[in-house]
C-alpha cells in the first residue's frame with residue numbers, strides 16, 4: 437500500500453453503527469446479496485417522490501380529478517405507516533398492532549374519535565383493508581391518497597364510490613407511470629439529481645471481497661435501468677479501469693422478489709448486454725460473473741453450494757427483501773433503514789429534555805401511587821365508620837386534594853416535553869421506530885425479521901467483514917433497575 441493511505445475505520449457516530457437484533461458472525465458468511473434501490477443506491481427521497489407525485493397528479497388530472505394546485509408534502513407521510521383504505525385513514529400502530537395515531541385524509545383524528553374507530557381493531561398484514569408503507573417509494577402515492585380523501589369528502593370527486601376505489605385509482609396512476617417507464621427515463625436522464633452518492637460504500641464492498649465473500653446483486657429493477665443507475669452511482673468513485681461489475685460475482689435483475697425467494701421463477705441469462713438479449717439458464721445453472729434476468733434463490737445457493745446461515749441478504753423492503761428471505765430460506769438478513777440517522781440525531785439533540793421528561797414522569801408515577809393508596813385507606817375507613825363520620829380521615833382527604841393539584845401542575849410541565857418528543861424527526865408522526873413510549877409496528881417487524889439493521893450499506897466499513905455482531909441483552913419490564921416506587925406498599929402515615 438506504499439503511497440496510499442488506509443482509510444480510517446473509526447465509526448463517525450452512532451448513526452453509522454450496525455445494530456443487532458440476532459447475533460451474527462460476519463466472518464462465517466460466505467456470500468452477501470444486495471438489493472439495489474434504496475440499498476446500494478440511495479436516492480434523494482424528496483426529489484424522487486416529488487417527481488413521482490407529479491406523475492400521479494398528471495394521470496389523475498387526465499381523469500378529471502381536482503388535483504390542480506396540490507403539492508407533494510414530505511411531512512405528511514413516513515415509512516412504517518399503514519393506510520386504512522376502508523376508512524380513508526392513515527395510522528401508526530404500536531408493536532401489538534394497536535393504533536396510536538390516526539389521520540383522516542390530511543387531518544389528524546381527535547383522540548376520542550380515533551379510539552372509537554380503532555379500539556377493537558388490530559392492524560394485521562393479512563387484512564387487505566390495510567396497506568403497509570414498506571418503502572420510501574410509497575410516500576408520494578400515500579400523500580396523494582390523503583389529499584384525495586379530503587377531496588372525496590368535500591364531494592369534489594364524482595365518479596368514485598369509496599376510499600378503497602380512491603386508493604386503487606391513485607395506486608394505478610403510479611403503476612402506470614412505472615409501466616410506461618417515463619419516471620425512470622427522467623431519472624436516467626439526470627441521475628445526479630436523484631442519487632445520493634455514498635463514496636464509502638465502495639470500500640465497504642471491496643473489504644467484503646477481500647475477506648472472500650461472494651457478492652451478489654439481486655434487484656427487481658430491469659437490466660437497462662440497473663446498468664445505468666449502477667454506472668452513475670458507482671463508476672465515478674471506482675479506480676480507473678474498473679466498473680461496478682467488478683464488485684459483484686453475480687448480477688440478477690428483474691428478480692421479482694419476494695417470489696424470487698420461493699424458488700420457482702425461471703431464469704434467463706443476458707447474453708448481449710447492450711441489447712439485453714436473453715437465453716434460458718441451462719441445466720448447469722448460474723455461472724459466476726454473468727448477468728441474469730429472473731431466476732430464484734435456490735439457483736444462487738446451488739452455484740456455490742452455500743445455503744441458509746452462510747448467506748446474508750441486505751435490503752430496504754421489510755417484506756420483499758427481509759421477511760421473505762428469512763422465512764423461506766433462513767438466510768441471514770440486514771435491513772437498510774435510512775431514517776435511523778435522522779432518528780439518532782434527533783434523539784441526541786433531545787437528550788437534556790428527555791432526562792427532564794423522564795424525571796417528571798417518575799415523579800408523576802410516585803404521586804399517583806401515593807394518591808391511589810391514600811384513597812384506598814379513606815375508602816376502607818369510610819366503609820367502617822360511614823362517609824364523613826370519622827374526623828381522623830379528614831387529613832387524608834386534605835392530602836388527596838393537595839396531590840391532585842400537584843399532579844395537575846406536573847402535567848402542565850410534562851405537556852410541552854411530551855409534545856416535543858412526539859414531533860422529533862417528523863412533526864406529524866414523530867420517530868418511525870417508536871409509537872409513544874412503545875416500539876412501533878415497524879420496529880416490531882424489524883426486530884422479527886432483520887438480524888441486523890443500519891442506516892446505509894457503507895456502515896459495514898466500520899465493523900469490518902470479520903465482526904462478531906452480538907445482540908444486546910434484551911430487557912423485560914421486570915428488569916427495571918431504577919425502580920423508585922416503594923415496593924413494600926407501606927405508607928408512613930406520620931409523614932402525611
Ligand SMILES: [Mg+2]
Nearest residue numbers: 471473474752
Ligand atoms: Mg429496494
